[in-house]
Structure formats: C-alpha cells, structure tokens
Amino acid sequence: MIYTMQKPDSLIFDMDGTLWDAVDTYAQSWNNVFQDMGIDIVVERDNLARMVGWEGKKVIKELMPDFDDEKRQQIYATVNAGRHSLIxxxxxTLYDGVREGLHQLATKYDLFILSNCAKGIIRSFIDWAGIDEHIKDEFAYGVNYMPKNHNIKLLAEKHGLKNPVYIGDTLGDGEQSRIAGIPFVFVSYGFGETDDYDMKFDNFRxxxxYFMGLE
Structure with a gap:
C-alpha cells in the first residue's frame, strides 16, 4: 500500500481475478459450443486467462478472428446461455479468505460486484459462492455494453455512494477507476499487473x- 486511504462508504469489487478464478469453467463453456457447432477452435486456459477483464466484444474478436461480428455475437450468446449451468x-476457485472476508466487510460497508462479463454471470457466481446476503447489488458489462467507468457511476448514483473504491486485478481496472474519479485498490494475486494504484494487497485476508481497521 502506498497511501493512507480515507474510509470509504462502499467497496465495489471486480469478479474474475479478484474474488475467484473460473477460467477453466469459462474455457469449457467455449469449447462445448465450438465442439457442438463443429468449429475447429480450442480455447486453452492460458490464452483465455490473459483476456480476463476484457470487454466481451474484444474477447470474441480475439477468439474468432475469421467470423463476422454477427456470427461472433450469436456464438457468444450461446456460450453464455450454457455458462450459467456450467458455473x-x-x-x-474462490480465492483464499474471500467468503470470510466478505462476511466481515459487509458488517461495515455496502458491497457491490461490477464486472466486464455477460449479463447474469455475476448472479450465477453469487449463487454458487453463497454470498448473496453480503452483496448489495451487482452490475455487468452485458447489461448495457458500457465501460466500467460508466457503470461505476451508475452504481454510485443508484445507491447514493459518496466515497466508493474499486477493487480489481488489472491495469484496465485501474484506468477505469481513474476515469470514474474513484480510488483503485489493486490485488496482485489475480491475472493482471499494474503499478498505477492507490493501494495494493497481495491476499484477500x-x-x-485493512478495511475493517479503518475508522
């Protein structure tokens, strides 16, 4: 950590790479559809892991460069439809200390999840992890296809947040936090790297x- 942070009124969490690692599940959801459709593409974990945090349009262009956008969107919709049951x-893999940590943090802060994922995936994660009672609200890129800075502002306006912080694991998370005008907390155990953060933590505990100790 490099700054002493003013106590926030809310914590907005990224999902993938911050709360859990579901890359194997995501890869399987792609490969199931490609196999069913007779498409000669195999998505490997390492390749997909480097795309964690990307907006969906960028991911599908990378994975399916030889398809037009309409076909990409059609396949992506099929992938996401099957992803809910697969999750x-x-x-x-829930990162160490996340479930217990959210339980504690929810006693002191309003907690939110905001991710660049398809609509409904955050809810599937919340249900799988059994953390519904701790999360006040969630917002996914797939709801409006807008960048995180825009959706951070929507959450803040909806819930009257005065001093939120965003917690994520990628350079893009930091950039979007800056545009939104809120502090960025970087967790180094996820998928990305960055030196541009207000605070850094190496584990969720x-x-x-730290946040439980703020007065």
Missing part, C-alpha cells in the same frame, strides 16, 4: 484486515 456444476 452451477463446475464452479471455480490483508485487504479485509
């Missing part, structure tokens, strides 16, 4: 301890 059965 329920395969789940992912330390993050929880």
């Amino acid at each position: 329920a059965t395969m789940g992912g 330390d993050l929880t301890e």
